[in-house]
Amino acid sequence: MTTMTEASVREFKMPDVGEGLTEAEILKWYVQPGDTVTDGQVVCEVETAKAAVELPIPYDGVVRELRFAEGTTVDVGTAIIAVDVTGGAPADEPAVTPAPEPEPAKKPEGRQPVLVGYGVAASSTKRRPRKGPEVTVAETAVQAAVQHELNGHGAAPVPAPVSTPAPAAEDRSRPLAKPPVRKLAKDLGVDLTTVTPSGPDGIITREDVHAAVAVPEPVAAPQPAPAAPTTAPAATSYDTARETRVPIKGVRKATAAAMVGSAFTAPHVTEFVTVDVTRTMKLVEELKQDKDLQGLRVNPLLLIAKALLVAIRRNPDVNASWDEANQEIVLKHYVNLGIAAATPRGLIVPNIKDAHAKTLPQLAEALGELVVTARDGKTSPAAMQGGTVTITNVGVFGIDTGTPILNPGEAAILAVGAIKLQPWVHKGKVKPRQVTTLALSFDHRLVDGELGSKVLADIAAILEQPKRLITWG
Numbered sequence: 001m002t003t004m005t006e007a008s009v010r011e012f013k014m015p016d017v018g019e020g021l022t023e024a025e026i027l028k029w030y031v032q033p034g035d036t037v038t039d040g041q042v043v044c045e046v047e048t049a050k051a052a053v054e055l056p057i058p059y060d061g062v063v064r065e066l067r068f069a070e071g072t073t074v075d076v077g078t079a080i081i082a083v084d085v086t087g088g089a090p091a092d093e094p095a096v097t098p099a100p101e102p103e104p105a106k107k108p109e110g111r112q113p114v115l116v117g118y119g120v121a122a123s124s125t126k127r128r129p130r131k132g133p134e135v136t137v138a139e140t141a142v143q144a145a146v147q148h149e150l151n152g153h154g155a156a157p158v159p160a161p162v163s164t165p166a167p168a169a170e171d172r173s174r175p176l177a178k179p180p181v182r183k184l185a186k187d188l189g190v191d192l193t194t195v196t197p198s199g200p201d202g203i204i205t206r207e208d209v210h211a212a213v214a215v216p217e218p219v220a221a222p223q224p225a226p227a228a229p230t231t232a233p234a235a236t237s238y239d240t241a242r243e244t245r246v247p248i249k250g251v252r253k254a255t256a257a258a259m260v261g262s263a264f265t266a267p268h269v270t271e272f273v274t275v276d277v278t279r280t281m282k283l284v285e286e287l288k289q290d291k292d293l294q295g296l297r298v299n300p301l302l303l304i305a306k307a308l309l310v311a312i313r314r315n316p317d318v319n320a321s322w323d324e325a326n327q328e329i330v331l332k333h334y335v336n337l338g339i340a341a342a343t344p345r346g347l348i349v350p351n352i353k354d355a356h357a358k359t360l361p362q363l364a365e366a367l368g369e370l371v372v373t374a375r376d377g378k379t380s381p382a383a384m385q386g387g388t389v390t391i392t393n394v395g396v397f398g399i400d401t402g403t404p405i406l407n408p409g410e411a412a413i414l415a416v417g418a419i420k421l422q423p424w425v426h427k428g429k430v431k432p433r434q435v436t437t438l439a440l441s442f443d444h445r446l447v448d449g450e451l452g453s454k455v456l457a458d459i460a461a462i463l464e465q466p467k468r469l470i471t472w473g
Contacts, residue, residue, distance in 0.1 A: 009064060009084055009085070010085050013079050014078050014080050022076055023073050023074060024047060024053075024073070026044055026045075026068055027046060028045045029043070030042055031043045031044075031066075037061060039058060039059050039060050040056045040058075041056060044080070046074075051377075051383075052378070059085050062084045064082040064083060068080055176201065176204060177192055178203070184209050185212075188210075195211075258408050266444075268403075268406065269441065269452060270403040270439055271453060271456050273438050274437045275436055275437070276433045276464055277300070277464065280300060280434075280463045287302075297364055297367050298364055301367065301391070302363065302367060304414075304463065305337060305367065305391060306473070307459045307469070308391060308414055310458070310469060312335055313356065313473075315458065318389070318412050318442065319388050319412075322411075332388050334354055334356060335389060336353050337389060338387035338410070339371075339393075340390060340391070340392035343375070348374060349390055350383040350384050351383065351390075352366045370383075387409070388411075390404075391416065392413060392414070392416070393416045394415055401417035401437040405441065406442075411442055411443045412455065413440070414439070415438065415439040436463075440456040
């Protein structure tokens with residue numbers, strides 16, 4: 001049997017696939033222990049707070065361990081898969097140095113591995129699982145990495161090879177918990193030494209702290225934490241036959257946090273206008289027959305987006321953001337146009353980069369790609385970053401209008417209501433016309449009533465007389 005060389009085992013860590021993300025949920029594994037993988041092969045799909053993303057492995061080899069099961073939320077920087085590499089590996093990937101292969105030893109009783117599977121030997125023949133101290137070494141590496149990150153030291157060092165798997169006495173005087181969890185416990189008056197951990201490697205989670213608040217502390221002294229912590233069943237306080245409780249995570253969790261932060265940070269003002277868009281609807285039908293737009297997504301939203309871009313060009317101060325840290329107003333000379341999209345994972349707002357510089361056919365093409373990508377759940381985190389202004393089309397649900405909440409970092413958002421045939425005074429007579437209601441919410445720190453009114457009035461004027469797209473654009 002061939003002994004694995006040093007640095008033959010590589011750990012692939014959960015990357016930060018967006019800016020500032022701290023965790024991601026493993027949705028699906030595409031490989032299993034024993035499978036051969038190649039550089040660039042997608043091994044799993046994860047859901048961040050912004051989107052679902054497929055993760056490729058950065059080297060060739062054979063899968064040794066899957067560190068977490070599907071449905072598990074993992075912190076960025078935590079190893080999620082171990083691979084026996086068949087050749088070189090990137091220099092920036094830390095190696096797990098296996099212990100020298102000893103004589104077969106009896107597996108310690110009562111041990112519950114934190115890894116999935118027991119690895120494979122490096123050989124050109126069919127690989128079979130390997131038991132014994134190598135698993136213990138890998139477990140020790142994971143525990144050391146977790147403890148090191150909890151102590152705030154960044155990337156964890158690789159432990160040196162060990163020849164004896166016997167664990168040293170562990171100091172349990174300080175319970176394992178991340179800084180945000182410690183702060184939560186302090187705010188709620190919870191003593192972490194009395195909390196039973198349910199996270200991996202004995203880490204106390206937010207849920208554990210909340211559970212400790214909900215359940216009165218026992219009179220007796222707390223029992224020591226078990227060597228292999230298991231998740232304690234939560235007390236059922238509701239009718240499971242009549243209620244379903246869904247964990248708040250992923251896109252919905254991030255959206256909720258962003259909306260609460262926006263609503264209570266930026267002073268919102270919303271203005272409304274009802275517009276006769278009959279001529280715009282006629283122009284949409286004409287553009288559908290234009291050979292330059294054949295095969296592209298042509299609808300009222302396309303012309304509304306173009307009208308907003310023209311209004312911003314005429315009133316550039318609305319395209320700004322508030323920098324609280326530096327006490328500055330940031331005027332932006334580009335428009336990344338966000339389009340709110342409802343997806344099975346929740347509401348997302350991807351944006352069209354440099355929309356201000358696009359022609360009508362280019363804008364139509366970008367809108368089509370954005371909608372298809374969002375519908376398929378393949379919107380990348382990069383596509384949802386850097387937006388400057390947003391459109392939300394509630395009219396597709398038959399709603400007249402609404403009071404939209406600003407996306408964080410943006411000064412304005414336009415809500416478009418349903419376009420309906422209504423009686424309207426046109427040229428002195430009451431006639432049936434296509435009518436809609438627009439609502440513009442804006443940050444009153446950046447946009448005063450005059451500027452907000454000018455922007456909304458310009459949009460309405462263009463939609464009422466779309467030829468202004470030529471004269472104003």
